[in-house]
Amino acid sequence: NAGVMQNPRHLVRRRGQEARLRCSPMKGHSHVYWYRQLPEEGLKFMVYLQKENIIDESGMPKERFSAEFPKEGPSILRIQQVVRGDSAAYFCASSPWTGPYEQYFGPGTRLTVT
Amino acid sequence: QKEVEQDPGPLSVPEGAIVSLNCTYSNSAFQYFMWYRQYSRKGPELLMYTYSSGNKEDGRFTAQVDKSSKYISLFIRDSQPSDSATYLCAMSAGGSARQLTFGSGTQLTVLP
Numbered sequence: 001n002a003g004v005m006q007n008p009r010h011l012v013r014r015r016g017q018e019a020r021l022r023c024s025p026m027k028g029h030s031h032v033y034w035y036r037q038l039p040e041e042g043l044k045f046m047v048y049l050q051k052e053n054i055i056d057e058s059g060m061p062k063e064r065f066s067a068e069f070p071k072e073g074p075s076i077l078r079i080q081q082v083v084r085g086d087s088a089a090y091f092c093a094s095s096p097w098t099g100p101y102e103q104y105f106g107p108g109t110r111l112t113v114t
Numbered sequence: 115q116k117e118v119e120q121d122p123g124p125l126s127v128p129e130g131a132i133v134s135l136n137c138t139y140s141n142s143a144f145q146y147f148m149w150y151r152q153y154s155r156k157g158p159e160l161l162m163y164t165y166s167s168g169n170k171e172d173g174r175f176t177a178q179v180d181k182s183s184k185y186i187s188l189f190i191r192d193s194q195p196s197d198s199a200t201y202l203c204a205m206s207a208g209g210s211a212r213q214l215t216f217g218s219g220t221q222l223t224v225l226p
Contacts, residue, residue, distance in 0.1 A: 004157075033213060043158070043202065045213040056213060091157055093214075101146050101208050102163040107156060 002027065004094050004106035005074075012112045019079040019086070021109045025094030031055075032075040033103060034067060037089040049075060050097075082113045117141050120203055120217025129226050133190040137203035137217045140184065144205040147179050148214070149188045152200045161201075162188065193224045 005024040034046040045059040049069040069075040093103035150158035162177040204214040
């Protein structure tokens with residue numbers, strides 16, 4: 001039973017480029033969450049999605065960041081016009097539709113902006 | 115004031131010791147409590163999951179939740195060098211507010 005999958009594991013972008021991070025949830029899980037871990041900081045919630053629906057994006061920066069979870073395929077976190085401050089580890093987690101609500105995390109994508 | 119407070123450590127113990135890790139929180143809506151272990155440059159690994167107040171035991175790990183005091187604990191018995199990692203507490207209100215709020219993590223080293 002495969003866990004949460006994320007790719008790429010490492011991503012290097014120059015300032016101003018776009019970054020696309022992908023997440024495939026665990027089999028049977030319909031909820032996806034994105035978190036960001038900045039250097040020397042804790043994990044911070046960004047966005048919570050179901051298939052074709054954003055449930056809560058209260059943790060998402062207002063500009064340049066967007067997320068989707070289409071009917072088919074992985075969830076995508078998109079960062080436009082990246083800046084050095086976007087350098088961080090981005091983690092995806094998934095949970096089943098009904099309780100219990102525990103979330104299982106993927107290995108993360110480490111984004112470096114040069 | 116942060117919603118979830120966790121002593122960052124670092125905490126260093128000898129092999130075989132009992133380790134106690136703690137978090138306090140301020141949001142009374144939190145009902146679901148989790149402990150994660152994170153090795154350096156890896157994703158968080160779910161260790162324990164507890165709903166509401168009470169105790170839960172799984173092998174060498176015991177999680178305790180005291181909602182009246184807004185205080186949660188993780189105990190590790192017979193600690194091993196392989197337990198050396200950062201331990202994160204996390205909690206959520208559930209329902210439509212499923213997002214986790216994390217503590218800052220406690221760095222634990224178990225010395226052989």
